[in-house]
Amino acid sequence: MKLQSNSDAETKEIGHRLGEHLKRGDVVCLYGELGAGKTTMVKGIASAFGINERDITSASFTLIAEYNVSVPFYHIDLYRISPDEVPELGLREYLGADGIAVIEWAERAEGEIPEQSIRVILHHIEDNTRLIEIKGIHMGTSD
Ligand SMILES: Nc1ncnc2c1ncn2[C@@H]1O[C@H](COP(=O)(O)OP(=O)(O)OP(=O)(O)O)[C@@H](O)[C@H]1O
Ligand SMILES: [Mg+2]
Known part of the structure; x- marks a missing residue:
């Protein structure tokens, strides 16, 4: 499914809708360049679980926020991690168990990501325009 977002609020709405379709054990991997809107999307996903979006931060200090x-609900941000550091994180504990894991820069840990994960690819089109591709989950009629 591909959706266009024209504002960060719209990206949060799309995230919220995705969040409403998630269930225990789901892993959501977010891909996209710096500023593509990954953390914005996580805020929307988290809001579907009653988490205040202000509590979701760019994880410069926190690699894994629970x-x-x-x-x-686990928000994992691998931006500051190099692939050779990934095994030390013990990601398996967070992925696919009884919780929900949302991972920014998931490509840094591709070897540890379950194959059946939901993938969200954010393409930066213009200043406020993003194309959001969602794979691996059915969210409605038009995917
Ligand atoms: N349609 C849009 N969707 C999401 N963000 C948007 C949109 N239009 C503008 N923005 C802006 O783009 C920025 C996205 O920042 P965000 O922190 O979500 O990106 P990120 O992909 O997590 O970056 P990083 O790689 O640094 O973690 C915000 O400043 C947001 O306001
Ligand atoms: Mg981010």
């Missing part, structure tokens, strides 16, 4: 809501 929120205990109706399900354990």
